[in-house]
Amino acid sequence: MSSTAAFLASFVSILIGAALGVLVKRTLPAAPLGTGSKQAIRLGAGFLSTLAALVIGLMIASAKNTYDSHNTNIRQLGTHAVLVDQLLAQYGSEAKAARTLLRDIIPSATSRIWQENASGKGGASAVVVSDMAERFYNAVEGLKPANAKQTSLKSRITQLSAEMGRTRLLVFTQGDDGIPLPFFVVLVFWLVVIFASFSLFAEPNLIVVASTLVLALSVSSALFLIVDLNQPFQGLMQISNHHLHVVLPKIE
Known part of the structure; x- marks a missing residue:
């Protein structure tokens, strides 16, 4: 469910609810809406409002955690890439091929992460290692340490x-x-x-209609932000991938 769909669905539904109340x-007739009935409905609506506020709070916490x-x-991921590159540089010229492959797989992996998470098509393809990544791992495994320092560096790499x-x-796996x-x-x-319940006891004048529209817009906007925050690879508040593209310096 996209954040835009969540906003439109909630906004239209709330307006329909207000119209149903009117x-x-x-x-x-006036008799069923006496003082006792109004009090009971208001108490029920108040309880439901409190419950909805708690649920929205939980949704905000869940979306922020995601x-x-x-x-x-x-x-x-960017930090590990920098550390691996630095260790490969310390290893020596033998690791230049692995460093070059590392600069190729980071942008490729970044594009794949954003595309598959945004489309929701990660699935089994997420566990498949790309050819470029496999060549990088093979290049690392193919390093032949000539001394204790290189042996230690290879282990850390x-x-x-x-x-x-x-x-x-x-x-x-956390993209659900x-x-x-x-x-x-x-x-x-x-x-x-x-x-x-709000519109059930209010006279449908201009102020009431305007207030209902503003409140419906406010609540729907909150749900929009929650859903958008819960989808960090798309929408208005998506995570920036700029630093992953520029995280590795050029090989000298």
Whole structure:
């Protein structure tokens, strides 16, 4: 579910709920909407409003956690790439081929991460190592240490390269939508009921209509931001991939 679809669905649903409240008010005679009935409906709407506020708070926390997790993994991927490159540079000229391949796989992996997470088509393809990445791993494994220093460097390079692969897999495996559709539908239904109860006792004048529109827009905007934050590889608040493209210096 895209953030735009979430905004439109919630905004239209809330307005429909408000219109239903006005329709019910005009249909029912005045007697059923006496003081006791109004008090009961207001208490129920108040309870539902509190429950909806708690759920929205949980959704915000979940979306922020998803965003932060992906952002941390992306930055960790860049950090590991820099460390591997520095270790390869210390290893010597024998590692130049591996350094060149590293500069090719980082932009390629970045594009793949953004494309497959944005389209939701990660799936089994996420665990498949690309030909370029396989050549890089083979180049690292093919290094022949000539002394203790190179032996230690190769061990650290191999370990960090494995961490790079693990981090990339984490980005894909954590890419599932953190806000299930039934959860969102139930929340929107609650909002429809709440706004219907608001308009049930209000006279449909210009101020009430304008206020309803502003409130519906505000609530829908909040849901838009939550869903957009929960999709960090697309939308307005997507994670920037610029630093991954420029993280490695040119080989001298």
